[in-house]
Amino acid sequence: MKRRKKASRGQKTTIALLAAAGILLAGSAVGSTRAALSYYSDNYTANLAVSEIGVALVENGKETSDALLADMVGKDEKVIPGREYKEELTVKNTGEIDQYVRVSIAKSWMKDGQKVTSLSPDLILLDLIGNGWIEDKGASTKERTVLYYSRPLAGGETAPIFADTIKIDGAVASKASKETVKSENGYTTVTTTYRYDGVTFNLEAHVDAVQTHNAQDAIKSAWGVNVNVSSDGTLSL
Template identity: 45%
Template sequence: MKKVKSIFMKPTILLGIAAVLLLGSGVGSARAALTYYSDQYSASMDMSTIGVSLKENGKVVSSKTYDDQGDATTNGEGKLLQNLLKDDEKFALGKTYDEKLAVENSGNIDTFVRVVLTKSWQDKEGKNVDLSPALIELGFNQDGWVINEAQSTDERVVLYYTKVVESKKTTPDFMKTIRISNQLSTMYTKVEDKKTIKYQYTYNGYTFTLDAEVDAVQTHNAKDAIKSAWGIDVNVNDDETKLSLG
């Protein structure tokens, strides 16, 4: 079994939040699904509770906390994007919509947190399509959050909060807005017959998806814990309250 010196417990809590929007037909439901995995070490374990919650526009949509017996408690499986559109409003390409997401430390120990956002397109059978994930445009907040460009692609964005998140405290929003590029309106095929001309848009029947994964790692021996949990080297100050990417 893998051992890490001076680390009592390295829990990683993963909240998987899938947001799906069908273009041209309004907002679809998105159920919050949560999973958990962690490495256990043979050293004495600190049984303090650790937990994280994902907040959307100030409200908790999903959370998971582990008690001192190692049992999980899941509180709420909400739906994302439910209030993205006003009554009778149709989704519009090129329009910027408010979608504020943040992380709350719902455990009783201080943690560092990471968020991984994954963007993709699917057809009616749920298969990935050729549309670029870059057409799904997200607006981010610079207040304490940093994007790891080396780990990010058009499909995936990896963000780290550079300050410790104290118990029961909430980070600033890491995401502020969502927008589907108006470039989609130029992607179509012209179909002509003897009497009519029709335009078949590439995105007809497609959905876009946004998955948010939230990880929490203890602050004790943070540099080694983060290396073990997230596989990256970071710099941590002496009192283990701030980190920076190496």
Template identity: 40%
Template sequence: SASGTLSLPEIEGKLKLGYTYPEQIAASNTGEIPQFVRITIKKYWMTKENSKRVDLSPALIELKFNEDGWIKDEKSSTDEREVYYYASVLEPGQSTSDLTSTLSVSPKVMSEKTEENYSYNDLKFCLEASVDAVQNRHAEEAIKSTWGVTASMNGDGTRITAIQ
């Protein structure tokens, strides 16, 4: 939502495993200069006491990514974190295309159990999306300095063609 919270009105109190819920994540340029943007998505499991469970698979929190217009940073991405760069420069007032379209929790969470209960019992899944941007002036240098990656650009500097 505009307030930054994930809202799934279709759930009505209970999450259905394997069911895909709409979840669109995008970014907007609310500034006054053209920018290149990056979105980092983190997925993980937490206890009721808000302790992160690093022993459980974040891959079971499934997002469908729309990679059209986005470049995935394979080197920086893991099961817990995925990093995407919007390929085109984002002009003031413009928004990116949606990076994601759906969210689901895999039914495989039911296959992991101890003698007494399921490993994922009473846990909540967490999904964090963060956006940061760099100016389009001297974009290659700004991207390298700010994000620590090398960006290849098209001839007029309006599009990232590759990330290394």
């Protein structure tokens, strides 16, 4: 943000800029302020245990092998902090046999191709809705959430969605890290640098599956976690 003040007359003119690569900021302290925050995601990955096992991530009703969030906004639209966007995520058994599935969702901020660890992933709000999915709290962190579907999926079956919307917390527009003051030609310029300038947000999904035969041992071997499997096949941690 820049404020110019004529030293001799005491008049003020405020120019507000938030240069974060691609979001329209609405309802900020200066009503005319516009800025941008782009979004980014790597392709999701899938690990397959045996040839009969297959698993696919389903985003907004479609199996995807491309980047997440590709259709989050229109071609010329900007992401608006605080606004919810549809992001329905689940997993489909694309294999031939029953299987248990796991998904790991990672949220992060990126700048110049590098992860920005000083910025909180908590400001990336993916709404998780349960729906038969259980969280492995021992494996989850602020950046990563690990979920298991609580019952086996038959071949060709799709689990209920575990997330339905995503949004960027409006607080992203108020995070400033430093100010610099410069006087030149009778004007004083105050420049505010925001911690989120030039960053993008990143959502990644990693999905994998385990056979139901000897499920407890198979899950322990593949995922390193102890689970209980009831007589009807329901999984619990």
